[in-house]
Amino acid sequence: xxxxxxxxxxxxxxxxxxxxxxxxxxxxxxxxxxxxxxxxxxxxxxxxxxxxxxxxxxxxxxxxxxxxxxxxxxxxxxxxxxxxxxxxxxxxxxxxxxxxxxxxxxxxxxxxxxxxxxxxxxxxxxxxxxxxxxxxxxxxxxxxxxxxxxxxxxxxxxxxxxxxxxxxxxxxxxxxxxxxxxxxxxxxxxxxxxxxxxxxxxxxxxxxxxxxxxxxxxxxxxxxxxxxxxxxxxxxxxxxxxxxxxxxxxxxxxxxxxxxxxxxxxxxxxxxxxxxxxxxxxxxxxxxxxxxxxxxxxxxxxxxxxxxxxxxxxxxxxxxxxxxxxxxxxxxxxxxxxxxxxxxxxxxxx
Amino acid sequence: xxxxxxxxxxxxxxxxxxxxxxxxxxxxxxxxxxxxxxxxxxxxxxxxxxxxxxxxxxxxxxxxxxxxxxxxxxxxxxxxxxxxxxxxxxxxxxxxxxxxxxxxxxxxxxxxxxxxxxxxxxxxxxxxxxxxxxxxxxxxxxxxxxxxxxxxxxxxxxxxxxxxxxxxxxxxxxxxxxxxxxxxxxxxxxxxxxxxxxxxxxxxxxxxxxxxxxxxxxxxxxxxxxxxxxxxxxxxxxxxxxxxxxxxxxxxxxxxxxxxxxxxxxxxxxxxxxxxxxxxxxxxxxxxxxxxxxxxxxxxxxxxxxxxxxxxxxxxxxxxxxxxxxxxxxxxxxxxxxxxxxxxxxxxxx
Numbered sequence: 172x173x174x175x176x177x178x179x180x181x182x183x184x185x186x187x188x189x190x191x192x193x194x195x196x197x198x199x200x201x202x203x204x205x206x207x208x209x210x211x212x213x214x215x216x217x218x219x220x221x222x223x224x225x226x227x228x229x230x231x232x233x234x235x236x237x238x239x240x241x242x243x244x245x246x247x248x249x250x251x252x253x254x255x256x257x258x259x260x261x262x263x264x265x266x267x268x269x270x271x272x273x274x275x276x277x278x279x280x281x282x283x284x285x286x287x288x289x290x291x292x293x294x295x296x297x298x299x300x301x302x303x304x305x306x307x308x309x310x311x312x313x314x315x316x317x318x319x320x321x322x323x324x325x326x327x328x329x330x331x332x333x334x335x336x337x338x339x340x341x342x343x344x345x346x347x348x349x350x351x352x353x354x355x356x357x358x359x360x361x362x363x364x365x366x367x368x369x370x371x372x373x374x375x376x377x378x379x380x381x382x383x384x385x386x387x388x389x390x391x392x393x394x395x396x397x398x399x400x401x402x403x404x405x406x407x408x409x410x411x412x413x414x415x416x417x418x419x420x421x422x423x424x425x426x427x428x429x430x431x432x433x434x435x436x437x438x439x440x441x442x443x444x445x446x447x448x449x450x451x452x453x454x455x456x457x458x459x460x461x462x463x464x465x466x467x468x469x470x471x472x473x474x475x476x477x478x479x480x481x482x483x484x485x486x487x488x489x490x491x492x493x494x495x496x497x498x499x500x501x502x503x504x505x506x507x508x509x510x511x512x513x514x515x516x517x518x519x520x521x
Numbered sequence: 522x523x524x525x526x527x528x529x530x531x532x533x534x535x536x537x538x539x540x541x542x543x544x545x546x547x548x549x550x551x552x553x554x555x556x557x558x559x560x561x562x563x564x565x566x567x568x569x570x571x572x573x574x575x576x577x578x579x580x581x582x583x584x585x586x587x588x589x590x591x592x593x594x595x596x597x598x599x600x601x602x603x604x605x606x607x608x609x610x611x612x613x614x615x616x617x618x619x620x621x622x623x624x625x626x627x628x629x630x631x632x633x634x635x636x637x638x639x640x641x642x643x644x645x646x647x648x649x650x651x652x653x654x655x656x657x658x659x660x661x662x663x664x665x666x667x668x669x670x671x672x673x674x675x676x677x678x679x680x681x682x683x684x685x686x687x688x689x690x691x692x693x694x695x696x697x698x699x700x701x702x703x704x705x706x707x708x709x710x711x712x713x714x715x716x717x718x719x720x721x722x723x724x725x726x727x728x729x730x731x732x733x734x735x736x737x738x739x740x741x742x743x744x745x746x747x748x749x750x751x752x753x754x755x756x757x758x759x760x761x762x763x764x765x766x767x768x769x770x771x772x773x774x775x776x777x778x779x780x781x782x783x784x785x786x787x788x789x790x791x792x793x794x795x796x797x798x799x800x801x802x803x804x805x806x807x808x809x810x811x812x813x814x815x816x817x818x819x820x821x822x823x824x825x826x827x828x829x830x831x832x833x834x835x836x837x838x839x840x841x842x843x844x845x846x847x848x849x850x851x852x853x854x855x856x857x858x859x860x861x862x863x864x865x866x867x868x869x870x871x
């Protein structure tokens with residue numbers, strides 16, 4: 172085994188690392204690339220999953236956050252701040268705790284699932300709920316960070332994409348080459364932008380000969396890029412990609428265009444079907460939003476747009492344990508009740 | 522980076538692997554050993570955490586289960602079965618899904634948190650609740666497995682400990698030697714037994730010169746080994762070690778004795794304090810039960826039983842995302858509510 176020390180030392184030539192950058196890490200990155208033997212056969216492609224839920228806080232956000240927080244510390248920040256109700260706040264709070272700086276998380280009022288905030292709270296972030304919506308929260312964060320020694324770590328922080336692009340490097344290393352297609356969920360669109368940047372840089376450095384076609388999938392109820400208009404009230408079961416006005420819109424469009432790929436949408440039904448398939452056929456439990464990549468591959472294969480035996484990597488952005496209630500809701504019925512006898516149990520088993 | 526292929530290929534000379542054993546994997550093992558700079562300084566020891574929550578289903582159980590399921594498949598089993606309400610059922614269900622065999626989970630009636638079953642259900646296990654207690658569930662499982670082509674994967678399955686011992690190998694590899702002390706939560710006591718077996722074998726193979734002192738910690742309300750009597754109704758916030766009659770009782774006593782270590786208990790208060798410290802000081806979010814190892818180290822250091830600068834590895838058995846409700850309950854208060862103005866937010870921040 173290798174004693175992996177995180178993405179900053181592993182990929183420092185490709186990252187904005189100076190002599191003053193702390194080698195901050197919770198051992199993010201080096202996530203598994205899992206071959207999917209059963210789904211590959213069913214779909215007639217060579218399918219892999221890059222399981223980013225195996226990062227320390229349970230999502231791909233750790234890659235970008237470790238870079239953003241390391242640079243904040245290098246630049247002397249005593250605190251970081253973000254507006255977020257989900258995975259971003261968990262990652263920000265964890266890395267701030269790790270290096271002993273303050274983390275402030277602003278959330279909009281209303282129906283916030285406390286479970287989604289469990290991580291930010293336990294990592295010791297100060298979580299402030301404002302009587303306003305997400306846009307107002309972000310605006311306040313931007314203003315405070317502009318005027319005080321507090322670093323903004325929302326996706327507008329450019330170091331986030333730098334850290335996130337390292338996942339593309341790993342895919343190439345693990346596969347020995349770039350795949351034919353990289354399928355990825357699209358919400359705020361920072362991740363597809365980051366992967367594409369990573370693949371381009373890795374090829375330019377002569378590490379691989381080719382780059383994949385980037386195929387990104389939004390949820391139907393939040394398909395701003397597909398419909399080419401801002402969605403005022405995005406709705407989807409895949410909360411992590413429930414975004415109606417992606418911050419990296421242009422990056423996503425560009426990645427699809429330059430690579431010869433596409434951006435399409437998948438329905439909630441297709442997302443949940445893929446989510447169940449991943450767990451029950453391959454033993455991989457991811458967030459619903461993550462399953463948009465597999466749902467998209469299934470859709471495009473049916474449409475005849477993916478060649479037989481194409482080598483496809485699907486990105487799974489977060490761990491299913493981030494949202495156990497969804498799993499319960501999805502698996503109708505729950506446990507079967509029987510008397511405490513061998514016979515009664517056997518009737519259910521065989 | 523290395524493309525890690527799981528514990529079976531990595532440690533096959535030390536495992537019951539034959540030519541017929543499938544190389545089953547969800548990329549379990551190779552979990553981070555995290556240095557704890559801040560807690561090391563506060564405690565005056567050299568402290569590391571072996572974060573087993575970074576296994577695919579979120580707990581150390583994956584190591585033993587991959588071995589048990591691989592052997593079940595090798596021996597022709599069409600199904601596996603266990604009595605469990607927690608981490609064991611999640612691991613069993615995931616590996617069964619991965620290799621396409623059936624998984625049946627028996628649970629006792631009563632106050633089972635559905636969240637704990639989310640994983641078993643989504644991985645496609647058949648979950649059966651019997652009108653009886655845990656012992657009755659286990660008895661039915663044993664009977665069915667004795668009479669039908671179904672493999673029992675509860676902790677009495679000897680392959681479980683074989684797989685679990687690989688964590689000790691990794692600790693030695695990552696540290697370059699065995700630590701002075703290995704601190705570990707003790708519930709059913711299979712894990713301390715497995716680690717000790719691993720350290721002994723690794724030394725016998727000439728890979729390291731020494732073995733650590735094993736220091737195991739039960740929860741006060743479930744401290745069967747410490748009190749040397751079965752606890753009829755074990756009670757502790759650390760549900761993963763809420764066990765009143767450990768299956769590997771003798772193994773735990775033996776590990777402590779042979780290594781010159783000890784088994785002690787820690788209170789729920791000490792466990793929760795350590796749980797919060799881990800998250801807020803080091804950015805590591807684990808299950809409450811996991812924090813028993815750190816709680817024990819803090820207790821023993823206070824008692825003067827651990828030398829200054831001793832090199833100590835604390836095992837963290839599961840990810841905090843397994844039990845987000847506990848995190849919420851632990852962090853009193855939740856978010857602060859303020860008006861949507863910069864001034865109101867600033868008053869909370871500075």
